[in-house]
Amino acid sequence: MSVGSIWMIGDVQGCCDSLNHLLEQPKIADDPNARFWFAGDLVNRGPRSLATLRRIMAMGDRALSVLGNHDLHLLAMAAGARRPSKRDTLTEVLEAHDAPEILNWLRQCPLAHFEYGHLLVHAGVLPQWSAEKTLALADEVHAQLRSNDWKQSLLTMYGNEPDNWDDTFRGPERMRAIINALTRIRLCNKEGRMMLSVKTGPEVIQPGLTPWFNMPKRATHDVTVVFGHWSTLGLTLKPDLISLDTGCVWGGQLTAVRLQDQFVVQVACDQSVDPLAD
Known part of the structure; x- marks a missing residue:
């Protein structure tokens, strides 16, 4: 069997019709051996989160997704660690007859994946983390999500602190710092602290703040970091950086980028949701 392409896909956020349309495009559909990397946030805000999860699960080993903040939010709701917000569109997932199977599949998804020189995460990495360290820290959280105590571990997931990294962190503090970096980061201040409350696009960044990927001496400069999450940043293609979230859920586009070249x-999307909403 020949090796197919790897298509890296941005935040779907429950826009299953757009995902189906994207997968039907000739360059993608004509490759029966293609594999698919999803940058997380498979669910929420969009109208068909349940159908999206079922569609991706049906791809079997051809599909891989890292967890985004909305995917973790779904798990937290299932664990009773979080109440739904008025903008959530996750009830159909939690009430589905196959919800246990879906949630178990989601808990097996990593927070980071590395292959062919590409590091896939949902939001980004702290500047001092190498690819190797990022994978090791992501595995710490992944191990908790796969454990029998996964529900308990999600009770302390939410919060903007700590907004930095220290190797001495332990317990919930350590887990929260890792999750915030991998699934929520956009901007850092001069000290490298995550400014998690700031969600603006790069053209209106406040003085003293820098996108995480432009921080000096970023330890992942030697690999290509692939991420979504930042819809107001949009598509970015560089040798060491690929940004995939092009705002499908708020009426933008759903984007796939072929890893090899x-x-x-892209396909146009019809939804319309606030682009600054996490």
């Missing part, structure tokens, strides 16, 4: 396939 950064060839781009």
Whole structure:
């Protein structure tokens, strides 16, 4: 069997119709051996979160997704650690007859994946983390999510502190710092602290703040970091950086980028949601 392409896909957020349309595009559909990397946030805000999860699960080993903040929010709701907000569209997932199977599949998804020189995360990495360290820290959280005590571990997931990293962190503090970096980071201040409450696009960044990927001496400069999450940043293609979230859920586009040559396939989307909403 020949080796197919790897298509890296941005935040779907429950827009299953757009995902189906994207997968039907000739460059993608014509490759029966293609694999798919999803940058997380498979669910929420969009109208068909349940169908999206079932669609991706049906791909079997051809599909891999890292966890985004909305995916973790779904798990937290299932664990009783979080109440739904008025903008959530996750009730159909939690009430589905196959909800246990879906939630178990989601708990097996990593927070980071590395292959062919590409590091896939949902939001980004702290500047002092190498690819190797990022994977090791992501595995710490992944181990908790796969454990029998996964519900208990999610009770302390939420919060903007700590907003930095210290190797001495332990327990919930350590887990929260890792999750915040991998699933929520956009901007850092001069000290490298995560400014998690700031969600603006790069053209209106406040003085003293810098996108995480532009921080000096970023330890992942030697790999290509692939991420979503930052819809107001949009598509970015560089040798060491690929940003995939092009705002499908708020009426933008759903984007796939081929790993081998950064060839781009996009489809227009019809949803309209606040682009600054996490």
